[in-house]
Structure formats: structure tokens, C-alpha cells
Amino acid sequence: MKIENYCTLEFPSRSANEGFARAAAACFAAQLDPTLEEINDVKTAVSEAVTNAIVHAYPDRIGKIVMKLRQKEGQVLEIVVRDWGVGISDVAQARTPLFTTGSEERAGMGFTIMESFMDELKVRSTPGKGTTVTMRRQIARRISG
Ligand SMILES: Nc1ncnc2c1ncn2[C@@H]1O[C@H](COP(=O)(O)OP(=O)(O)OP(=O)(O)O)[C@@H](O)[C@H]1O
Ligand SMILES: [Mg+2]
Numbered sequence: 001m002k003i004e005n006y007c008t009l010e011f012p013s014r015s016a017n018e019g020f021a022r023a024a025a026a027c028f029a030a031q032l033d034p035t036l037e038e039i040n041d042v043k044t045a046v047s048e049a050v051t052n053a054i055v056h057a058y059p060d061r062i063g064k065i066v067m068k069l070r071q072k073e074g075q076v077l078e079i080v081v082r083d084w085g086v087g088i089s090d091v092a093q094a095r096t097p098l099f100t101t102g103s104e105e106r107a108g109m110g111f112t113i114m115e116s117f118m119d120e121l122k123v124r125s126t127p128g129k130g131t132t133v134t135m136r137r138q139i140a141r142r143i144s145g
Helices: 016-032 036-057 091-095 110-117
Strands: 003-012 064-072 076-083 120-126 130-138
Touching: 003 016, 016 036, 016 064, 016 076, 036 064, 036 076, 036 110, 036 130, 091 110, 091 120, 110 120, 110 130
Parallel strands: none
Antiparallel strands: 003 064, 064 076, 076 130, 120 130
């Protein structure tokens, strides 16, 4: 799939950057003329992915997060959230609904939410090296009038 437009953002794993990343993704996605529902779905998925990088990847330090936003052929929005943190030893288990290694306030629903709000979710991770989450969502073409 040809990349028609892109943007790369790098930011530290500070909790304030969750809102920033969500808003930035929404601004980028706006170029595809999404509905309010589509934009809210994308924002929710980005929020879950970036929160995971902030909370789980770097539990006791501030680390680097990179978010890539891509507009691909056929109105496909691709979002990559990458960290260089602790990584995930068993990705299939981590993706299971309700599975969490976090404290009581975590529901273990982040990956499940990303999966349901986006068309595709890929998670690649190496313990000690980091995690890359790739999500895709097709934005319906609308007839503007
Ligand atoms: N970027 C990451 N780095 C390291 N571990 C991660 C990362 N993302 C997810 N995980 C692991 O996968 C588990 C499941 O993630 P998921 O987002 O589904 O649930 P959660 O973050 O625990 O809870 P919730 O998202 O509902 O608050 C986490 O508890 C954590 O162990
Ligand atoms: Mg989560």
C-alpha cells in the first residue's frame, strides 16, 4: 500500500503526552474527512496504545515513544506506536481480554479495545527491547456536498 502522507512524532513517556498524542492523531486523521465516530474510534485506540507505552513499557523511568501516522492508498490510516521499554514476553496472552500485569485500576482491556475500534492490530515485542503496535483503520470515502 502506497504511503500518501505521513507524520512522525517523538515524545517522552510523560502522562501528559497521552492527550497530546491522541489530539495529534485526530488532527492527522482529519485529512481523510472522517465522521465523528471514526475520529473517536481512532482517538480511543491511540489513547490505549500510548497509555500502555507510558505505563507498562517504562514502569520506573521516562523513556522514548515514537508515533508514526500514515495515510495509505485507499483511505487507510495506519498508526504505529513504538517504545524501547521492557517488552512483552507472551503477546498472545497480553492480548487476551482482562489480562493485565498492572495494578487494580487497570482492566486488561487496552488491546481488546484497540482491536475492536480498528480494522487491524499487530503487536510485535521483544522482552528487554521494546514493543511496536501497528493499527489500521479504513476511513470511509464520503461524498462531500
Ligand atoms: N508497550 C508495552 N510494554 C510492555 N508491556 C505492555 C505494553 N503494552 C501492553 N503491555 C502488557 O500487556 C498487558 C495488557 O495490556 P492492555 O492494554 O490490554 O491492558 P492493561 O494496560 O493492563 O489495562 P487497561 O489498558 O485496561 O488499563 C499489560 O498489562 C502489560 O503487561
Ligand atoms: Mg492498557
